[in-house]
Amino acid sequence: VRTARTLLSLARANDDRIDGGLVHGETVDRVATTAMLIQSGADQDVIDESRGRDIAGVRRMVSVRRRMTSRDECDQFSDRFLHIQPSLDDTRWKLWGQLSGVDGRIVEKAIHTAVDSFPDNPDTTADQDRADGLVSVASEWLSGEIGGHDLAAEIFIDGGLAAVTDGETGASVVSGPRVGPNTLAEILCAGTGRVIVFDDVTGAVSTSPRSRTIPAAVRRLVLQRDGHRCVIAGCQSRTRLQPHHLVPYSAGGKHDPDNLITVCWYHHHVVIHQQGGLVDPESPPQRRTFLRNRPVRAGP
Numbered sequence: 038v039r040t041a042r043t044l045l046s047l048a049r050a051n052d053d054r055i056d057g058g059l060v061h062g063e064t065v066d067r068v069a070t071t072a073m074l075i076q077s078g079a080d081q082d083v084i085d086e087s088r089g090r091d092i093a094g095v096r097r098m099v100s101v102r103r104r105m106t107s108r109d110e111c112d113q114f115s116d117r118f119l120h121i122q123p124s125l126d127d128t129r130w131k132l133w134g135q136l137s138g139v140d141g142r143i144v145e146k147a148i149h150t151a152v153d154s155f156p157d158n159p160d161t162t163a164d165q166d167r168a169d170g171l172v173s174v175a176s177e178w179l180s181g182e183i184g185g186h187d188l189a190a191e192i193f194i195d196g197g198l199a200a201v202t203d204g205e206t207g208a209s210v211v212s213g214p215r216v217g218p219n220t221l222a223e224i225l226c227a228g229t230g231r232v233i234v235f236d237d238v239t240g241a242v243s244t245s246p247r248s249r250t251i252p253a254a255v256r257r258l259v260l261q262r263d264g265h266r267c268v269i270a271g272c273q274s275r276t277r278l279q280p281h282h283l284v285p286y287s288a289g290g291k292h293d294p295d296n297l298i299t300v301c302w303y304h305h306h307v308v309i310h311q312q313g314g315l316v317d318p319e320s321p322p323q324r325r326t327f328l329r330n331r332p333v334r335a336g337p
């Protein structure tokens with residue numbers, strides 16, 4: 038259908054320069070791009086110059102010659118939107134939208150800048166890297182103290198459900214989605230929120246003690262000890278650094294400096310808590326490695 042519409046448009050143009058391209062065996066896309074260049078008001082010298090460029094190059098020539106009025110910019114900006122749609126059970130979210138050219142480039146650059154700071158991970162695709170980059174940029178806006186992030190302010194846990202399923206049911210963040218054991222462990226490790234445990238049967242409610250949060254002085258001591266960089270072997274990141282418990286807090290690990298290491302957001306959020314990577318506690322303090330050669334992706 039698209040090709041038919043393009044051919045119809047070219048036929049209606051009634052221009053010998055366009056017809057000549059079709060006669061000489063140029064592809065429809067190539068001829069259509071040349072037609073856009075002609076319609077932009079380019080003279081013959083410019084058209085001749087375009088013959089030595091690929092289609093992408095010709096489209097750039099068209100772009101710089103296309104008029105952009107103040108009204109055009111206003112219309113493009115007013116057409117902006119972002120849809121955020123959670124699934125019915127809040128376990129997956131879809132995002133799609135449209136931005137003006139400049140704003141789109143800003144978002145693209147921010148995501149790519151975040152992705153460029155990530156270490157190589159053979160278990161992720163380019164699309165997954167961009168998704169992680171978007172979450173990383175958003176997390177940066179919600180960052181608190183060094184090593185902190187507002188992953189969730191409060192976590193509600195149905196004690197009866199969570200106890201018999203090892204946290205696979207019964208846990209959710211305030212005004213937000215249900216979470217599983219990976220995310221719950223990350224929230225507990227980060228120590229940035231309050232845990233509220235309740236029992237629907239007895240009506241009992243308890244909250245986490247203040248001591249659950251890693252003291253700021255301990256965070257800074259660990260950061261200083263680790264040279265203000267991620268200690269995972271091969272990673273030199275000095276941004277978005279967070280403390281991680283070698284023995285998980287959820288398994289009784291303490292906020293002792295010997296049980297804490299400094300890792301970047303990517304290794305903490307993506308590799309450790311979401312892909313199941315386990316840090317080898319016997320590996321050198323400044324060159325930590327994983328017990329698995331490659332992290333195991335959580336879920337299907």
